[in-house]
Amino acid sequence: MEKFTKLSGVAAPLPLVNVDTDKIIPKQFLKTIKRTGLAKGLFYEMRFDESGKPKPNFVLDQPAYKNAEILVAGENFGCGSSREHAPWALLDAGIRCIVAPSFADIFYNNCFKNGILPIVLPKEQVDLLMDDAQRGANAVVTVDLEKQEISGPDGDTLRFEIDAFRKHCLLNGLDDIGLTQQKAEKIEAYEARRQSAEPWLSA
Amino acid sequence: MAQPRTLFDKIWDSHLVDRQDDGTCLIYVDRHLVHEVTSPQAFEGLRLAGRKVRRPEATLAVPDHNVPTTDRSQGIADEESRIQVETLARNCADFGVPYVAMDDVRQGIVHIIGPEQGFTLPGTTIVCGDSHTSTHGAFGALAFGIGTSEVEHVLATQTLIQKPAKNMRITVSGTRPPGVTAKDLILAIIGRLGTAGGTGHVIEFSGPAIADLSMEGRMTVCNMTIEAGARAGLIAPDETTFAYLQGRPMAPKAGRWEAAVAHWRTLPSDPGATYDTEVRLAAGDIEPQVTWGTSPEDVVPVSGHIPDPAAVADVAKRAAMEQSLAYMDLKPGTAMRDVRIDKVFIGSCTNGRIEDLREVAALVGGRKVADSVHAMIVPGSGLVKNQAEEEGLDKVFRAAGFDWREPGCSMCLAMNADRLEPGERCASTSNRNFEGRQGRGGRTHLVSPGMAAAAAIAGHIADVRELSQ
Numbered sequence: 001m002e003k004f005t006k007l008s009g010v011a012a013p014l015p016l017v018n019v020d021t022d023k024i025i026p027k028q029f030l031k032t033i034k035r036t037g038l039a040k041g042l043f044y045e046m047r048f049d050e051s052g053k054p055k056p057n058f059v060l061d062q063p064a065y066k067n068a069e070i071l072v073a074g075e076n077f078g079c080g081s082s083r084e085h086a087p088w089a090l091l092d093a094g095i096r097c098i099v100a101p102s103f104a105d106i107f108y109n110n111c112f113k114n115g116i117l118p119i120v121l122p123k124e125q126v127d128l129l130m131d132d133a134q135r136g137a138n139a140v141v142t143v144d145l146e147k148q149e150i151s152g153p154d155g156d157t158l159r160f161e162i163d164a165f166r167k168h169c170l171l172n173g174l175d176d177i178g179l180t181q182q183k184a185e186k187i188e189a190y191e192a193r194r195q196s197a198e199p200w201l202s203a
Numbered sequence: 204m205a206q207p208r209t210l211f212d213k214i215w216d217s218h219l220v221d222r223q224d225d226g227t228c229l230i231y232v233d234r235h236l237v238h239e240v241t242s243p244q245a246f247e248g249l250r251l252a253g254r255k256v257r258r259p260e261a262t263l264a265v266p267d268h269n270v271p272t273t274d275r276s277q278g279i280a281d282e283e284s285r286i287q288v289e290t291l292a293r294n295c296a297d298f299g300v301p302y303v304a305m306d307d308v309r310q311g312i313v314h315i316i317g318p319e320q321g322f323t324l325p326g327t328t329i330v331c332g333d334s335h336t337s338t339h340g341a342f343g344a345l346a347f348g349i350g351t352s353e354v355e356h357v358l359a360t361q362t363l364i365q366k367p368a369k370n371m372r373i374t375v376s377g378t379r380p381p382g383v384t385a386k387d388l389i390l391a392i393i394g395r396l397g398t399a400g401g402t403g404h405v406i407e408f409s410g411p412a413i414a415d416l417s418m419e420g421r422m423t424v425c426n427m428t429i430e431a432g433a434r435a436g437l438i439a440p441d442e443t444t445f446a447y448l449q450g451r452p453m454a455p456k457a458g459r460w461e462a463a464v465a466h467w468r469t470l471p472s473d474p475g476a477t478y479d480t481e482v483r484l485a486a487g488d489i490e491p492q493v494t495w496g497t498s499p500e501d502v503v504p505v506s507g508h509i510p511d512p513a514a515v516a517d518v519a520k521r522a523a524m525e526q527s528l529a530y531m532d533l534k535p536g537t538a539m540r541d542v543r544i545d546k547v548f549i550g551s552c553t554n555g556r557i558e559d560l561r562e563v564a565a566l567v568g569g570r571k572v573a574d575s576v577h578a579m580i581v582p583g584s585g586l587v588k589n590q591a592e593e594e595g596l597d598k599v600f601r602a603a604g605f606d607w608r609e610p611g612c613s614m615c616l617a618m619n620a621d622r623l624e625p626g627e628r629c630a631s632t633s634n635r636n637f638e639g640r641q642g643r644g645g646r647t648h649l650v651s652p653g654m655a656a657a658a659a660i661a662g663h664i665a666d667v668r669e670l671s672q
């Protein structure tokens with residue numbers, strides 16, 4: 001997993017609530033057996049009409065936001081299906097950070113596994129960033145994970161909260177599985193305890 | 204005396220492998236369900252890192268999302284779908300994971316076959332790369348959906364890195380009025396909580412109206428818990444649970460059965476256990492429900508009307524409502540019963556079980572699906588299909604003009620060939636009415652199986668209570 005330390009990039013506004021993962025990447029793109037190449041399906045139905053022609057107004061297709069790395073969104077972002085294709089598609093399109101007043105649990109989790117930083121801020125603060133993000137190519141926002149700070153184009157700085165362990169993993173690009181495998185002895189001890197307490201669980 | 208604990212606390216405590224100082228926990232996973240859509244990249248990850256599946260026998264895999272619901276003898280026509288299903292079969296063979304193939308009579312939707320096989324057991328932790336894993340909470344199992352990276356983590360280590368959830372209890376008192384089903388209870392609950400109301404929580408459902416539900420009904424309730432944003436739903440195991448499980452192929456066998464049941468009886472929340480959030484509803488106040496918008500929280504009683512965004516103060520909410528109504532092509536103030544429909548879909552992991560099909564058969568016998576409607580019934584598994592055919596339900600359905608199909612996810616998410624055309628409107632027993640969910644431009648109204656049957660016959664949203672008279 002790629003590390004996430006500090007990011008300065010254009011923030012794109014997506015002022016919608018309950019953006020579900022079907023919307024982020026619709027089902028026809030879930031038939032892949034790869035993690036890559038999903039940007040083409042990102043927000044597909046908002047970007048393309050029924051015949052596959054690009055629609056004119058989608059934010060990430062505007063010249064000013066083509067290289068956006070940060071997305072500012074409404075409440076309950078990423079609700080619905082558990083598909084990790086949603087963060088994969090965002091990442092493939094260059095998005096490394098999403099700011100919203102709240103996220104759905106599974107999506108939130110999935111972001112961390114892919115080096116994407118989801119930031120929860122109070123709604124009033126997200127509204128301020130949303131205004132900043134409306135400034136097109138000038139909407140440069142800086143995110144500093146170490147300091148847990150995010151600053152807008154005018155330099156005003158907001159602090160965000162994040163779980164210490166998740167922060168540590170993102171900062172260092174750590175692989176969860178490798179970390180857990182270091183606890184193999186504990187897992188074995190647990191399995192032995194469980195085998196005697198609830199023997200019916202194994203065939 | 205020990206602190207009283209909730210059902211969730213008990214399962215959590217008994218699955219703790221490790222707890223770091225910052226509260227991050229490693230929890231053990233007893234059961235892992237796998238399907239073709241969210242697993243290929245996980246197996247690929249194992250391969251790249253040279254890792255094995257730690258406990259293949261704790262895993263059960265089945266293809267469901269991409270399978271055709273018509274004749275399967277020719278395989279899958281769509282190439283990408285076929286490759287995805289073949290990839291699952293190959294991965295299971297390579298890693299020694301038990302696999303239920305498409306032509307196996309036990310094949311079906313992953314959340315239907317887990318319980319059916321007795322793979323789902325009380326007091327266990329169950330995960331799957333699928334948000335509706337919450338279904339299994341009906342058995343008093345802590346069951347939740349995970350992403351593909353976590354699927355890989357579970358395959359490799361049989362554990363997950365987690366933080367404990369908050370406890371919420373929803374108590375439903377009284378008895379359900381006639382025509383009001385488990386689906387209506389959960390839709391009414393989601394309407395009350397909102398789609399983010401359960402975020403960060405595990406919801407335990409309790410009270411007489413819950414205890415009174417069959418296992419099928421309990422699964423319907425827990426299935427849609429995720430639609431309220433909760434991590435999982437839970438219902439305490441009881442005699443209904445044990446009776447359902449006894450004799451199932453993968454349930455504990457005689458000799459171990461008694462010890463298992465004795466343990467399961469200790470699982471329900473202790474008297475005096477406290478919850479972070481409590482919600483109370485009276486079943487008697489609930490009518491058959493129907494959604495009008497593009498989020499499961501957009502729900503009204505069937506006697507109700509399409510709400511008016513102008514009455515909503517919150518700007519973002521009002522905008523979302525206006526967008527929903529535009530997508531759904533509906534006008535504020537319209538009576539729900541005046542909404543005409545083109546298609547009916549009965550099935551999915553929410554309502555594709557035998558009890559659901561019996562409910563529909565009881566209502567449609569001797570009646571006809573409206574000429575303007577195409578109504579399909581997709582059983583949740585091969586075993587549900589066989590059971591229905593043994594009971595002669597398929598004949599009732601066919602005589603009434605329903606399209607009786609092979610098992611799978613089907614038009615719940617339209618990954619296979621079953622889908623709505625742009626502009627088509629559907630009364631559906633599935634769990635999501637998101638834009639495009641059942642096909643691009645398709646419009647979904649979530650309802651119970653009985654309400655779907657009533658709509659099929661009337662050609663518009665109709666009150667099941669009038670049909671059953």
Ligand code: SF4
Nearest residue numbers: 335551552612615616
């Ligand atoms: S029936 Fe629908 S909700 Fe259930 S697993 Fe299949 S696609 Fe998901």
